[in-house]
Amino acid sequence: MSLIAGTDDGVFRASTGTTEDAQRVLDAGRVMRVRRFDSIEGVFAASETGLYRSRDGGDSWTDLGVPREEVYSVVAGPDGERLYAGTHPAHLYVSSDDGESWRELGGFQELPSREEWYTPRHRNEAHVRSLGTHPDAPERVIAGVEVGGVHVSEDRGETWTERREGVHDDVHHVLVRGPETYVASTGSGLYRTADAGRSWSRLDGGLDHRYFREAITHEGRLYAAAARSSPGTWSGENGADAALFESENGDGFERAPYPGGPEEVILAWTVADGTVTAGTNGGRVVRRSEDGWREAGTLPASIRSLAPA
Template identity: 70%
Template structure:
């Protein structure tokens, strides 16, 4: 089962997990996200230099020419008719011809808080960091903005409603468990909603670490990792000073687990391969959970920001 890695140095591909080596298959600037499409070997790569697509499991790639160069997120509607791309600055585009042409979803710019979406460390701008859909709500699109909060459309991206009250607005990823339940990983906290963002609760109140990048659900357990501070603090003897956490009992119980590379390395990306949870760290280490223990399953020669099974 091939795995594709989005890294600080392009896209890498390994034919299986564990692996002895991996091949760089797309030489581009920093890759923000790799994500499966609907086809068996369909995969996308969002990067600082564009949105790329592979239809052969990550071996070869083509540029989809999104109107703005820096693409941070992508998703496909459950019926396959719409391809969405989120960019920096924070704009949202849709293609209804598999990336041949693009149209801006102008309703996204009309959200009341739009003028507040900026942060000095990103050129006083924001970006659409996360885009998700769910097959049981095919017209709904969930967008996470860094920095700007969570927003929802129920008409395939044409009009939008804010769901940012009660959540930290530095949103890195929104994991959609079902049409109404989401887990948001933020620069200050891990949040859950069970009513499509109308109310948010924190899951990390008993955790000293606050900087979360992404979460995943597998076999009734929620996996997340966090550092004590943002990437600018990941220096010195303790590095990221990170922890890895598993939530059980309907997210009520949190367990801190040990893993190779801790605490210097932080897990930034997750997937599931052959029934095992697989993780990637900021130092290029690939981890796999086997019988509740974590082992190193390979190395990538660049920090891993995202990964997915093809």
């Protein structure tokens, strides 16, 4: 099985055992997210130049023509009938014909806090950074906005409810662990909900790192990585001071050393060949083994997202 990496310089494909054979297969600028879905064919790349799809493992790609060019997130409905794309500025689009045409989900713009979604570092705008669904709640769509919080739809994206109270509004990723159980990685903490966002609790209370980008679970174990502060500080005197944490179901974390740390921050996760695999802002790929983390190779650009090819 090959690995697909979304980077600051397009999409790369490489062997999961090593990245020595890595090649850039899509020149799309900065790629925010690469994803595969059980309900729909292909691998998807959400990038600053559009949403692309490959049906052949990355050899060829098609621009799906989302109305706004900067696409930050993508998810397929559990039944495969709908494909959703989240953009910058923060708008949400849906396709019901396999990406042939798109319609804006206007209800997303009617959320009460919509006018508050902006930050100076993102051109005084926001983006839909994360989208999720779960097969046990097929009508539900979960959206994470940077900066704007978490929001949930119960009717396949047509109308929306805010679920941002109790969670930091700088949302980078929402890990959907069950129909109502999510883990939100934010710019100021790691949060969990067991009731579809109606209430949130902190998972990082005992940690001294607060800037989380993404989390993943595999075989009941939760993996998360963080830096002490936002990316603007990573090249400063103290560096990123990054850390990788592991936990059994989020109940207490253990810190684990990894190749590249603490200078390099883990930004991306996937499970490839049954093994948890991560990518860093230094372009390093690391994999979990029985005796800890080992390096699998490097790519020539910062890795933002990973998926099996």
